[in-house]
Amino acid sequence: MPRATVLNLPGCPLNADNLTATIVHFLTFGKLPAVDRLGRPKFAYGKRIHDNCERRGHFDAGQYAEAFGDEGHRKGYCLYKLGCKGPETFHNCPTVRYNEGTSWPVMAGHGCIGCSEPGFFDTMTPFYRRLPKVPGFGVEMTADKIGLGLAAATALAFAAHGVASALRKGDAMEEDKVKRED
Secondary structure (H helix, E strand, O other): OOOOOOOOOOOOOOOHHHHHHHHHHHHHHOOOOOEOOOOOEHHHHOOEHHHHOOOHHHHHOOOEOOOOOOHHHHOOOEOHHHOOOHHHOEOOHHHHOEOOOOEOOOOOOOOOOOOOOOOHHHHOOOOOOOOOOOOOOOOOOOHHHHHHHHHHHHHHHHHHHHHHHHHHHHHHHHHHHHHHHO
C-alpha cells in the first residue's frame, strides 16, 4: 500500500496565504514544496520569527516592554520579557501576517505563543513567561556583543600571526648565521 505524504501547516489559525501558496506550488510543479524536518513547507516555516520581527531592533538595543501597557509596550519595544516565543518559533508571521497582510499578534502588542511548533501548548507555556533557555546562536546576543567578539577574535588572529611570523623570521636568521659560519 502506498504511503501517504503528510504536510504540516500549523498555526493558530493556519495562514490562508501559506495554504494557497502550497496548493499553487503543487498545481504548478506537480509536487509539494520543500519541507523541514517536521514536514512544514520551508518557505513558510524556514526562518525564526525573532529574526524577521519588526521589534528585533528593540531587542538588539536592549529595549523591552516590562509589563503590558507600560511605556515600553506602548512604544513598540520587544516583548521577549513578556513571554514572546519568537526566538524559538519558526514561521513567516512577521512577513506574511494575517487578515490579508494587515497584522499579526506581535504587531498588535501580544507576544508570539509559538503555535507553529510541535506540542506548543506543552512546550511554550506558560505563555506570559520568557523561555528559560533558548537554543541556538544569536538570540541573546546584540549586534554590539557579536561585533566585539569578532573584533577580539580578529585581534587574536593577528597577534598569533605576528608571533608565528616573528618566530619563522628568527629561525631563518639563525639558519643564515649557521650557513655563514660554515
